[in-house]
Amino acid sequence: MGEQTQKPTTKKREVANMETAITLNMVQKKLQTFQTKVMEDVQKKMDVMFEELVQEVRQYEMQSNEFKNFRQHHELWSNRLTNQMEVVDSTTKTVTSEVKERKTETEEHDKSKKKLPDKVFVPRESYLTCLLEVDHMKAIYHVFVAVLLLLLLNVSANDYFEEGRVNFGLNTIKGGFRGIHYVLGVLVVKNILAFGLFYAFRIWAAVRFSLLQNKVLCSFWNKSCLILFISFQLVFGYVGSMLCIKFNLPFVSSSVLLLETVRLMMKMHAFVRTNAGRQLQGKLKGDSKVQVMLPKFSSYLYFLFAPTLIYRDEYPRTKQIRWKFALSRLSEVIAIMFVYSYVHERYIEPLFKKYGDEEITKASLSVKIFGMLMPSTIIFLCGFYLILHSWMNFAAEVLRFADRMFYKDWWTASNYEAYYRNWNIVVHDWLYEYIYKDMYNHIFKGSKLMSSLTVFFVSAYVHEHILGFGLKLFYPIMYVFFGGFGVFFIAMTKNLPKQFGNFVVWFTLISGNSLMIALYVMEYYARQNCPVGDSFLDYIKPVSWSCNGLTEN
Structure with a gap:
């Protein structure tokens, strides 16, 4: 009887031991699988970190060797400093001394308000001037020059075979x-x-x-x-x-x-x-x-x-005029004039010259607007290079004006705040020094938002004034785009990731400029081709919206 009782108990123990062994084996296999996956994930992350490290080292080496102008004098690309810098003028090198302490000039009631920094003038070249010293960037420049020559050959061939003469x-x-x-x-x-x-x-x-x-x-x-x-x-x-x-x-x-x-x-x-x-x-x-x-x-x-809008009794000066550099910049100004002529004759006139005389459908209007993507981008980029690089550097070289920071690297901007700040340093400095600071210190008493909005609306008005009187029309598209959408995009792109933000900036710049230029061109030719009254209402009412109105087909 006791033996019979012991046998079932022994069997139960054996079954329990087997189940425990199976459970332990299963747990061991799962732990091994988990360990394998963790090691794989760790290895992947280690590989990614190693690749990023190698890429950073390569970028550092390239910046140290090929982009040495940016690394050696990185502090010189700062446009405003709260501390004064002593700068030793040289044609090729700039030596900065230790930063000196400045005495505060604010009154007792203004001590709680942050003092806005001042503009600093130091000898430095423009961004593109330094970048074009690198062979890779110089090759890209040569590509654009080659494309320009091919465009001129295209114009010459068309003029010769169609009209029997070369017009250029x-x-x-x-x-x-x-x-x-x-x-x-x-x-x-x-x-x-x-x-x-x-x-x-x-x-x-x-x-x-x-x-x-x-x-x-x-x-x-x-x-x-x-x-x-x-x-x-x-x-x-x-x-x-x-x-x-x-x-x-x-x-x-x-x-x-x-x-x-x-x-x-x-x-x-x-x-x-x-x-x-x-x-x-x-x-x-x-x-x-x-x-x-x-x-x-x-x-x-x-x-x-002088190519600056900020008054100083003295500016840093170069020791001599590099006439070869100056003539190169002047030749670029002349070349871009021919590029604009080509864009006008080959793209703008064929698309919009008959606007108002021809029937416009929604489909044809869409084709015209999308057809302005490439020429508008050319106008935008060439306009920047013409005014802010070529002409400004030509004037600075002739006048021996040493501070050539007329713009910064706006093309890498990941948000619109950085784009507006770096796009046109010359005008931005004036707006900051004489509008923003006065609004901040005297009118709005420390309100950055209201001071910034004032700057935007003043800048938008001046841009719109020039376009309106230049084209002889009232069509405040620039004011809406710059003073309206521009402020909105600052808030929208503020916290975007760097790479995606840069894509958004470029996408909106290209599409926005294309739409804006197309609208202005349509209104200009509509006023040329359609009857317009002499009353004030006729002057401010958009003609392109009503002249030969859109049809569904």
Whole structure:
């Protein structure tokens, strides 16, 4: 009986032991599988980290060797510093000294408000000038030059076989610069008036100094001269705009007159704002007066022609003029003029010249707008290279202006805030120094948002003003795109990943510029081909929306 009881118990133990062994074996296999997967994942991550490390080392070596200008003087690409830097001028090298401590100039009630940094001028080349020293980038430059020559050959062949003569797009260039002699005459007068502002400012400073002890008269004199200066600026801009219509100037000539007018207005404002601020800081010390030194006319004259909108009594200068470099930049300006002529004759005119005379369907309109993708991109990129690189570097070289940072690497921007900040350093500096800082310090009292919005709307208005009077129409597309969508895209792209953000910036730039240019061109030709009334409402109403309205087919 006891033996019979022991046997089932032994069997149960054996079964339990077998089940335990099977369970342990299963757990062991799962642990081995888990360990294998973990090791595979770890190995993959290690491989990825190793590849990234190797890539970083390669990039560091390339930057150290081929892009050495960026690594050796990386601090020089900083546009504004809160601390002052001492810079030793050299034609090829720039040596920076240790940063000196600056005394704070803010009042007691402004100490809680962050002091905005100042613009720093140091000798440095433009980004593309440094990049084109690398053989790889130089090869890309040669590709573009080769494409340009092939385009000119294409134009020559078409002109010869279709019209029996070679034109090279000169008819378009001549038509664009029609009336340029009027423009040059007006600009001579405007420059003389700008020269006269220097002596008017000296008169204001001298009279103010004599009235310092009489606060009432001094305040009246200051306010009267301020109103007079604002009125002078408004009339200065108004005359330039009205003469575009008076002389019926084409777009290119109008743009030259309007851009030069705006440039001189910005220069005069910068000079008066900077030096008036210095004079107003001069105070009475007891019974004696403290007179602030006035700038020399030579400093003002150089500033009027220097490729910057920020006034300084002195700028870093190069020791000599590199005439080969200057002539190369000037030849690029001339070459891009022919590229624009080619784009106008081969793309814009065939697509839109008959707009308003022909029946437009939704399908044909879509084809026209998408047909502007490539020419609009050419206009956008060539416009940047023409003005901000070629022309600015030519002017800087001739004037021995050493600070060539007219733009930064906007093409790598991953958000629109970086794009706007780096696209046009020259204008951005002026807006920051004389609009943003004044709004931030005096009007909105530390509000960055309101100060930034003011900058956007001022910039959008000036751009729209130039396009509107240049094309002789009111069609505020630039204002909507720049002042509306531009602000929206800053918020939308702020936190995007770097690579995806850069793609979004380029996609929206290409598509947005194409749509904007197409809309302006359609409105321009619609006003040429369709009857337009003389009333104010007819002037502001878009003609392209109603002239030969769209059909469904």
